[in-house]
Amino acid sequence: MARIKSVVLGALLPLTFALPHNTPEDLNMKRRYDGLNSAAERTQAVIDAFRVSWDGYYKYAFPNDELKPVTNSFSNSRNAWGASAVDALSTAIIMEQKDIVNTILDYIPTINYANTTTEVSLFETTIRYLGGMISGYDFLTGPLAKLADNKENVDALLKQSQNLANVLSYAFETPTGIPFNGLTLASRGVDGGPNGLATTGTLVLEWTRLADLSGNKTYADIVQKAESYLLHPQPPESEPWPGLVGMDIDVNTGKFLDARGGWVGGADSFYEYLIKMWVYDPNRFAEYKDRWIAAADSTIQHLTSHPKPRPELTFLAMYNGRSLSLVSQHLACFDGGNFILGGQVLGNQSYIDYGLKLVDGCHETYTQTATGIGPEIFGWDETKVPGGQENFFNKSGFYITNSGYQLRPEVVESFYYAYRVTGDSKYQDWAWEAFQDINATTRVGSGYSSIDNVNVVGGGRKTDFQESFWFAEVLKYSYLIHAPEAEWQVDKGGKNKWVFNTEAHPFKVSGGT
Ligand SMILES: *[C@@H]1O[C@H](CO)[C@@H](O)[C@H](O)[C@H]1NC(C)=O
Ligand SMILES: *[C@@H]1O[C@H](CO)[C@@H](O)[C@H](O)[C@H]1NC(C)=O
Ligand SMILES: *[C@@H]1O[C@H](CO)[C@@H](O)[C@H](O)[C@H]1NC(C)=O
Numbered sequence: 389m390a391r392i393k394s395v396v397l398g399a400l401l402p403l404t405f406a407l408p409h410n411t412p413e414d415l416n417m418k419r420r421y422d423g424l425n426s427a428a429e430r431t432q433a434v435i436d437a438f439r440v441s442w443d444g445y446y447k448y449a450f451p452n453d454e455l456k457p458v459t460n461s462f463s464n465s466r467n468a469w470g471a472s473a474v475d476a477l478s479t480a481i482i483m484e485q486k487d488i489v490n491t492i493l494d495y496i497p498t499i500n501y502a503n504t505t506t507e508v509s510l511f512e513t514t515i516r517y518l519g520g521m522i523s524g525y526d527f528l529t530g531p532l533a534k535l536a537d538n539k540e541n542v543d544a545l546l547k548q549s550q551n552l553a554n555v556l557s558y559a560f561e562t563p564t565g566i567p568f569n570g571l572t573l574a575s576r577g578v579d580g581g582p583n584g585l586a587t588t589g590t591l592v593l594e595w596t597r598l599a600d601l602s603g604n605k606t607y608a609d610i611v612q613k614a615e616s617y618l619l620h621p622q623p624p625e626s627e628p629w630p631g632l633v634g635m636d637i638d639v640n641t642g643k644f645l646d647a648r649g650g651w652v653g654g655a656d657s658f659y660e661y662l663i664k665m666w667v668y669d670p671n672r673f674a675e676y677k678d679r680w681i682a683a684a685d686s687t688i689q690h691l692t693s694h695p696k697p698r699p700e701l702t703f704l705a706m707y708n709g710r711s712l713s714l715v716s717q718h719l720a721c722f723d724g725g726n727f728i729l730g731g732q733v734l735g736n737q738s739y740i741d742y743g744l745k746l747v748d749g750c751h752e753t754y755t756q757t758a759t760g761i762g763p764e765i766f767g768w769d770e771t772k773v774p775g776g777q778e779n780f781f782n783k784s785g786f787y788i789t790n791s792g793y794q795l796r797p798e799v800v801e802s803f804y805y806a807y808r809v810t811g812d813s814k815y816q817d818w819a820w821e822a823f824q825d826i827n828a829t830t831r832v833g834s835g836y837s838s839i840d841n842v843n844v845v846g847g848g849r850k851t852d853f854q855e856s857f858w859f860a861e862v863l864k865y866s867y868l869i870h871a872p873e874a875e876w877q878v879d880k881g882g883k884n885k886w887v888f889n890t891e892a893h894p895f896k897v898s899g900g901t
């Protein structure tokens with residue numbers, strides 16, 4: 389999932405030099421988990437963590453956006469519409485936490501999406517709020533309808549989705565139809581662009597689903613028009629290899645402004661959605677699938693990289709034109725899962741095998757650190773190893789340039805796809821180990837907190853922020869990988885009845901009713 393696009397190139401400079409810290413005692417401490425826990429015990433432990441996180445949020449933060457668990461206070465980084473509540477809904481539904489489901493359902497009709505004093509990100513609002521409400525609607529008008537006490541609250545999910553989309557839709561009133569991302573609602577103001585690849589290209593699933601559910605085709609028309617510029621990139625030099633494109637787009641001309649990118653924050657979920665749109669509807673979105681195949685093949689051919697000290701590992705490089713930087717991110721670790729999904733739905737084992745190698749690489753970024761959690765940004769360019777990390781690089785195959793962990797999901801997300809498609813319980817064990825390490829390191833005060841150093845025991849400073857995607861994604865994938873078969877689970881045979889948006893909100897596929 390693409391998060392804040394500012395994490396991208398600027399953040400690739402070394403920020404924190406985490407020193408290697410794996411003493412034998414640390415390793416003993418961190419390998420103490422019991423790999424034999426049953427699936428039922430594991431799912432219950434994840435539900436327990438969900439309830440702790442929710443209770444802290446509800447007590448100290450609701451209906452604000454996020455809990456600050458160290459200080460038992462709150463923050464509003466997502467326009468004060470109750471981001472954690474809306475983002476938690478589909479996870480509470482899947483875990484069948486009926487009391488929490490109904491608390492959130494009672495709240496959502498009261499949100500005034502026209503009212504906010506802070507700048508609105510079209511992208512973040514789409515993936516979290518719109519995605520959360522649409523997913524809730526699909527579940528509660530479908531297989532988990534029994535959880536809702538009040539049918540009017542279920543209808544309100546679709547109404548509020550339309551209210552929100554109607555508030556946001558002026559963003560697309562531009563010379564090209566490519567939206568501005570930064571919106572000032574009170575004055576119908578816009579940020580003036582340019583817009584990013586991920587922020588432009590990660591709207592199409594949510595708005596198309598909303599059009600299909602509501603019957604208002606305008607929602608689909610405007611996002612698909614915007615996406616058309618990404619599918620047919622101009623100028624030609626903004627596509628250094630077939631399917632791999634630049635990162636910034638001029639909203640007024642529809643042209644790309646650069647030729648840099650990768651499967652990293654700011655670009656990432658554009659590629660993710662190309663194949664997911666085809667999963668959503670293979671009739672309408674065949675061209676999207678073709679572009680995913682082009683990007684995937686170019687990635688395999690040109691971005692595949694093996695660190696010198698550990699040549700058995702595979703990471704994906706970033707590019708600027710045709711020159712590569714050997715840098716990647718926690719955010720990029722959704723890539724393995726996305727290759728696996730692509731291989732599964734296209735019936736192509738070579739994409740699955742390649743995705744599994746990427747999963748292995750991201751797993752190493754977890755197992756090599758003192759906490760068992762992977763860093764925000766890492767590199768493997770042997771000419772750029774930060775002082776003090778030579779031994780760590782030699783042993784691990786990567787070095788750390790930003791050592792934070794913000795309760796991100798991408799590594800466990802990829803474990804989830806790897807497990808669903810191979811059936812190999814090794815990936816369940818990896819997810820369980822990661823969950824226990826995250827639980828041991830980030831649990832604090834009234835919930836779970838971001839931390840600033842994954843490579844010291846204890847995680848360094850707790851930076852006092854419980855992201856809404858902790859509810860939507862980390863806890864959902866950590867749960868689903870051990871959970872019983874259900875129609876919303878990713879299907880081993882590639883016949884998916886649901887597709888997950890980039891915030892892990894599952895939508896019914898088109899014609900899947
Ligand atoms: C808008 O939101 C603010 C708080 O964010 C609240 O005080 C105010 O009453 C709201 N206005 C309306 C019209 O809902
Ligand atoms: C359909 O959606 C568009 C875009 O938000 C909106 O302007 C229009 O009013 C909607 N139409 C109806 C009938 O709700
Ligand atoms: C599967 O993908 C690989 C890699 O792009 C390609 O070479 C191969 O032709 C594909 N196989 C099928 C059956 O489509």
Ligand SMILES: *[C@@H]1O[C@H](CO)[C@@H](O)[C@H](O)[C@H]1NC(C)=O
Nearest residue numbers: 697777778779780781782783
């Ligand atoms: C890396 O490890 C290898 C083998 O373990 C050793 O021979 C080499 O000296 C090490 N290099 C550095 C820079 O520590």
Ligand SMILES: *[C@@H]1O[C@H](CO)[C@@H](O)[C@H](O)[C@H]1NC(C)=O
Nearest residue numbers: 433434823824825827828831
């Ligand atoms: C999670 O952390 C809590 C508090 O430290 C602990 O009681 C619980 O056993 C942990 N759960 C797992 C599955 O490790």
